[in-house]
Amino acid sequence: MYGMTHRALRQMMIDRLGPSAWAKVERETATGPADLISLCVYDDSKTIALISASAARLGMEVDEALRIFGRYWVRFAELSSFGPIMDFTGQDLVTFINNLDRMHRSVVLAMPDARVPSFTLIEETRERLLVRYRSDRTGLEAFVIGLLEGLMDRLNETGTAKLVGHTNGAVDFAIQLDRN
Amino acid sequence: MQAAVTIRESQLGALFRAFIMVDARLVVIATGPFFLSRETEVVPGAQLAELFSLRHDRDDAHARPLDVAIPAMVDTPERLELFCKSKNIRLAGIVFSAEEGFLLALNIVPEDFIIEGQGLHITDFCQIDASVPALTLIGMQRALLAEARQAAIDLANAQAEAVELLERTQRLGRYIVHDLTNYLSIIRLNVANLARSGGSAEMSRAAIEAATRHVSDLVLSLERLTGHRDVEVPPLAIDQTIRANLAFLAASLPQDFTLDFIGSAAQVAVRVGRTELVTILTDVIVHARGAMPDGGAITITTYRSDEGPDGAISARGAWLVIKIIHDGTGIDKDTARIMLDPHAPLQADGADFPLRSVRTWSRSTGGDARITALTAAGTDIRIYLPVSDEGNVVEYHAVPAPVGAAHQPVRTARVLVVEDEVHALEAVVEILRLEGYHATPACNAAQAIEALESGDFDILLTDVVMPERNGVELAHEVEARHPQIGIILMSGYLPDESMLRPHWRMLRKPLDLSLLSQTLATAHAMLADSATT
Ligand code: HEM
Numbered sequence: 001m002y003g004m005t006h007r008a009l010r011q012m013m014i015d016r017l018g019p020s021a022w023a024k025v026e027r028e029t030a031t032g033p034a035d036l037i038s039l040c041v042y043d044d045s046k047t048i049a050l051i052s053a054s055a056a057r058l059g060m061e062v063d064e065a066l067r068i069f070g071r072y073w074v075r076f077a078e079l080s081s082f083g084p085i086m087d088f089t090g091q092d093l094v095t096f097i098n099n100l101d102r103m104h105r106s107v108v109l110a111m112p113d114a115r116v117p118s119f120t121l122i123e124e125t126r127e128r129l130l131v132r133y134r135s136d137r138t139g140l141e142a143f144v145i146g147l148l149e150g151l152m153d154r155l156n157e158t159g160t161a162k163l164v165g166h167t168n169g170a171v172d173f174a175i176q177l178d179r180n
Numbered sequence: 181m182q183a184a185v186t187i188r189e190s191q192l193g194a195l196f197r198a199f200i201m202v203d204a205r206l207v208v209i210a211t212g213p214f215f216l217s218r219e220t221e222v223v224p225g226a227q228l229a230e231l232f233s234l235r236h237d238r239d240d241a242h243a244r245p246l247d248v249a250i251p252a253m254v255d256t257p258e259r260l261e262l263f264c265k266s267k268n269i270r271l272a273g274i275v276f277s278a279e280e281g282f283l284l285a286l287n288i289v290p291e292d293f294i295i296e297g298q299g300l301h302i303t304d305f306c307q308i309d310a311s312v313p314a315l316t317l318i319g320m321q322r323a324l325l326a327e328a329r330q331a332a333i334d335l336a337n338a339q340a341e342a343v344e345l346l347e348r349t350q351r352l353g354r355y356i357v358h359d360l361t362n363y364l365s366i367i368r369l370n371v372a373n374l375a376r377s378g379g380s381a382e383m384s385r386a387a388i389e390a391a392t393r394h395v396s397d398l399v400l401s402l403e404r405l406t407g408h409r410d411v412e413v414p415p416l417a418i419d420q421t422i423r424a425n426l427a428f429l430a431a432s433l434p435q436d437f438t439l440d441f442i443g444s445a446a447q448v449a450v451r452v453g454r455t456e457l458v459t460i461l462t463d464v465i466v467h468a469r470g471a472m473p474d475g476g477a478i479t480i481t482t483y484r485s486d487e488g489p490d491g492a493i494s495a496r497g498a499w500l501v502i503k504i505i506h507d508g509t510g511i512d513k514d515t516a517r518i519m520l521d522p523h524a525p526l527q528a529d530g531a532d533f534p535l536r537s538v539r540t541w542s543r544s545t546g547g548d549a550r551i552t553a554l555t556a557a558g559t560d561i562r563i564y565l566p567v568s569d570e571g572n573v574v575e576y577h578a579v580p581a582p583v584g585a586a587h588q589p590v591r592t593a594r595v596l597v598v599e600d601e602v603h604a605l606e607a608v609v610e611i612l613r614l615e616g617y618h619a620t621p622a623c624n625a626a627q628a629i630e631a632l633e634s635g636d637f638d639i640l641l642t643d644v645v646m647p648e649r650n651g652v653e654l655a656h657e658v659e660a661r662h663p664q665i666g667i668i669l670m671s672g673y674l675p676d677e678s679m680l681r682p683h684w685r686m687l688r689k690p691l692d693l694s695l696l697s698q699t700l701a702t703a704h705a706m707l708a709d710s711a712t713t
Contacts, residue, residue, distance in 0.1 A: 038327050081323035084295040089302055099302040106316035
């Protein structure tokens with residue numbers, strides 16, 4: 001995965017447990033500044049090692065850590081210098097999800113090794129959005145739930161996101177919004 | 181012209197996000213999603229010429245008015261560019277004829293290709309518009325530049341930190357080596373003492389025990405220093421610790437000194453290592469000793485204070501202050517500053533100022549150290565340590581005074597020790613004092629000669645290899661002026677024998693302590709004999 005995830009993870013760990021906890025994660029996983037360049041693409045095993053080591057420090061299951069990390073990630077992206085790209089993608093949940101693929105496609109033009117997912121809004125009512133996620137990676141469902149929660153935080157919505165099923169290699173998530 | 185294809189408005193909007201349908205008088209009839217999704221003045225009924233012009237800026241004097249330009253462009257491939265009069269928006273496209281008038285098939289052209297501040301979104305561009313990747317990529321490039329700039333700053337900071345850490349480690353390393361050497365010599369001395377019959381076995385055992393404990397604490401500090409171990413330092417009761425180690429501290433002072441302790445911070449605990457505290461106090465006392473060649477009084481006071489080292493007032497006595505006052509020569513402000521400044525150069529003889537370690541250490545605990553010259557004479561040194569409010573105060577260890585600390589010298593020979601290596605010098609002097617001698621240190625031959633002029637000595641114990649005048653030359657000079665002084669040379673190798681006098685004694689380095697005390701004892705005994713006969 002690209003280095004921005006690693007940077008975001010570092011920031012999350014520093015926010016939660018302080019710099020020494022992250023220093024330990026770096027030591028355990030032999031990570032250095034060269035593994036933290038935003039637009040560099042690293043082997044997924046590196047990202048997984050970092051997440052597992054962080055989960056251990058946080059005293060969480062990996063899935064739980066992935067989820068809080070997904071939620072944190074959105075906040076990190078908007079506060080980082082990628083904020084303008086986030087703004088450009090959309091200012092409401094539906095627009096944002098509809099534009100996510102275009103944004104990802106543009107982003108990866110500069111990153112030949114990146115593998116971006118695809119998000120499609122397949123059903124939309126006032127209170128419920130059904131989002132189909134396609135990826136050639138597996139095991140990131142908890143991360144996606146966290147990301148969707150993060151997007152709700154960002155776009156002033158409250159509600160829940162949960163996995164509702166698998167269809168032909170795609171994973172469907174339902175976002176239930178607290179609207180009335 | 182008959183339309184060849186019919187396009188629905190929604191399709192039109194997908195292709196030309198900012199299309200505008202106007203009638204023949206250029207009054208707006210309908211608009212594309214770009215205008216629909218935001219508040220603009222481009223609404224049905226508005227006059228196009230009031231909102232847009234072909235003029236890019238004021239210098240564009242030759243721009244035609246819209247009511248001339250638009251009909252002229254109809255159904256030609258000529259590019260129409262419209263500039264919004266009130267906002268920084270540019271639209272571009274071509275003009276089709278339509279039933280009601282004209283269809284301006286327009287898209288957004290971003291100004292400057294910078295995403296920030298233009299209020300543009302991906303949806304403002306049609307699916308095939310290359311502006312989206314262009315804006316995104318430029319956004320990424322800017323993000324990367326910002327990251328690179330930050331990385332350069334981080335790197336510079338890390339470099340400065342590394343240098344600082346290295347210096348600190350070196351400094352602490354020097355202190356630790358020095359302290360270890362001292363404790364080691366105390367252990368050796370007392371082991372030798374134990375082996376001898378007649379010495380006080382109980383005292384020696386206690387001294388060895390105390391020194392061993394200090395050494396293992398020092399090892400702990402080293403481990404912490406090297407990141408080898410994360411050691412949580414438990415809170416330590418300061419008054420009890422100082423009181424329990426008072427005899428040990430007094431042992432580093434010659435007889436003509438008094439050391440008093442007034443502890444008024446009972447129950448106050450601080451997160452510091454016991455040995456670190458004792459070592460730091462030893463450093464302060466060594467400094468005081470240096471400022472008082474003729475002896476004097478040192479008083480250690482402890483109290484709890486609301487005022488921190490920077491003068492800021494905190495709540496509930498957040499600070500523990502250890503105040504050490506001595507009545508030796510005062511020091512001026514600049515010297516005080518240099519003594520505490522970790523970046524200032526070392527002393528002329530290469531040794532570090534003892535007080536610098538005090539500041540380094542107190543800062544490492546979250547506190548600081550201050551030093552003030554008193555008006556009449558003397559110096560006021562204050563160590564500020566943050567008070568720990570947690571329970572679990574470590575039971576203090578009463579550290580028994582090592583041999584000799586009781587100030588009952590068995591022998592009173594006055595020894596002048598000359599050694600250019602400061603730590604070795606301090607260690608030998610320390611050992612001799614513990615053995616009961618009056619030992620005076622000198623870092624080189626010149627200092628030794630000076631000391632000889634102002635005081636009486638029985639024995640000269642000198643290193644051979646020293647810069648400038650070496651130990652053999654010094655021995656010759658001393659013997660010529662003071663023939664009664666016994667001479668002992670210390671050297672790692674055997675000097676040219678032709679230069680030595682037969683009655684001089686030689687000690688091989690590294691020093692064997694039992695041999696040292698034996699040699700000193702016999703030398704002293706012989707001197708005493710020759711004086712009485
Ligand atoms: C400025 C914002 C963003 C940028 C620059 C960005 C960029 C990227 C890139 C480059 C990758 C590919 C990682 C690789 O293969 O190395 C990726 C993956 C991913 N992105 Fe984004 N992204 C952004 C925002 C978002 C948001 C808001 C979501 C929320 C749903 C999201 C969801 C994902 C997911 C789930 C992946 C995982 C890859 C997978 O499933 O295979 N991204 N992103």
